[in-house]
Amino acid sequence: MKLNQEIHYKEVQRPNQVWIWAIVIGIAILMWIGFFRQVVMGIPFGSQPGSDMEVIMLWIIFGIAFPIVMLGWLRLITEVRDDGVYVRFVPFHLTPRVFFYKNITRYESLNYRPLRRFGGWGIRWNFSGEKTYSISGKHGVLLEVNGERVLIGSRAPERLVEVMDRVSRNDNK
Incomplete structure (x- = not known):
């Protein structure tokens, strides 16, 4: 070389399929809602809520990092x-x-x-x-x-x- x-x-090339954007943004919105309800407002999120630390970790991974990687960095x-x-x-x-x-x-x-x-x-x-x-x-x-x-x-x-x-x-x- x-x-x-x-x-x-x-x-x-970057991802350009609308359905990918919809899935990624949908997951991120769900994580933000869960974080806001349970951690900020103190209302358990879901029928079997996890601990606040679990919700925070899921929020960081799927509400922040996942969308940044998928929609910001991902390219061929x-x-x-x-x-x-x-x-x-x-x-x-x-x-x-x-x-x-x-x-x-x-x-x-x-x-x-x-x-x-x-x-x-x-x-x-x-x-x-x-x-x-x-x-x-x-x-x-x-x-x-x-x-x-x-x-x-x-x-x-x-x-x-x-x-x-x-x-x-x-x-x-």
Whole structure:
């Protein structure tokens, strides 16, 4: 891996499905209501209320941290550089996962069904041994790397393949 490589293509994706936002915000609102009722007003929250400390911990995790992570930090960054394709799923990857051109035997743009093929979006594996990095949509680029199949979700898979073609040809010269 060379230092100071040129980034030939960069795509940053964030969750854009309304239903994800609704679920995250709904959970956060429920936690805020529970915190306010039980801790601030002293009215037990729920039919089997937990202790105030349990409510505070759930409020911190699901009322504050979870929405910040899901709606503020969560993103999929895909970069095409001189030596390969770099994928980073923030905040789960501290450093990018690198797929070097020398290890990629084949790649193609494709449309797929995330729920059927992988059970949804995110970092996932299926029973066929495929792995995916996806955040939304049904388009991506399928790489065969060292005998493994890795699907990278993309909003512009044709462009990603086009840049990979150009850069990998230059890398092999």
